[in-house]
Amino acid sequence: MDNATWPTFLSDPRKVLDLYDQPPALDRCDLFYVHIDERDTSITFGFDTSELPAHPRQKWKEKPFNSIRFFISFTGTSQLHVNGWESPGQKNVGISRDSEDELRVQVASDGSSLSFRAKSASVTHSTAQLTASDSYP
Template structure:
């Protein structure tokens, strides 16, 4: 079965942090959805549920407990957003290949995003202290 990271342009960033135990996109905390005309690109800033078993030294020293990624879909061919009328969203993201395109479906309570794009990338990965964690 295809793991979502197999659809990434380059999964080395995630593998450097998580090793072979790559995270899922289930129950992510959605902070931001950015629709940008360049590309066009849609970027999701989300907190991952899983924390790496061997995080970077800097993360350990700073007692970070939450990993946040920016998942970018570029050369977007189709997109739709429904909801976004709350201040907190927990959602699951499903990714599949549909011919030459990647289909993304984000679904959560009060938020739904669907899109098709040519490329998928983790544009950044960071960590922070989530006091609610």
Template structure:
């Protein structure tokens, strides 16, 4: 899935940066936060595929990595199996019959997964930074 931004409630922020956004499968998932009070799941990704359009605030910055956080709110039917912190690189987003977003994340080995549904999907934060190593 390359244009996951179609699931965002307000896709403009990512679409202003990328003509074609990076596929979630090609990004590193480094953050997974569940908030039972807000009934939300927030995922943090980073990628070395830099935005084509750069906001003025980034013009003089030196950077090689783009980081962004996607929050899923109104989460139901959350099931996690075998979560070990190993790389998770398979993401599937789809619409259910009632308009919710069905999310499946799986990693190395079929026994690692997180599955849930969400009412809304939002880009809640993004930034660029200079990461060490290549």
């Protein structure tokens, strides 16, 4: 999978594609948040990226910003596997669709891995923010 095609796996890809001509690859984003909710069988990832959208929302243009924060919620999750978890940051993130039309999500870095299946995924929130310039490589 071309890592920048991840919006095609979302229930509403326009939430990303209306902002970006070329969305940032998830591997180049900072995975700063992972929330596993066993009650709703959902898993939410939070990402930060310094790759700015070509078409920012009008309200974002009203103040300076140099990064975008967005959250992807995966619902109907199953087969969760976690092996170690090092501090947040850049990790290899892959999303694909399997033969049963479910999403397969894999996250890995040195000393960490997380994988699961999900029935759907959506961007639940995104915002523009001003961060310290040394936050990104």
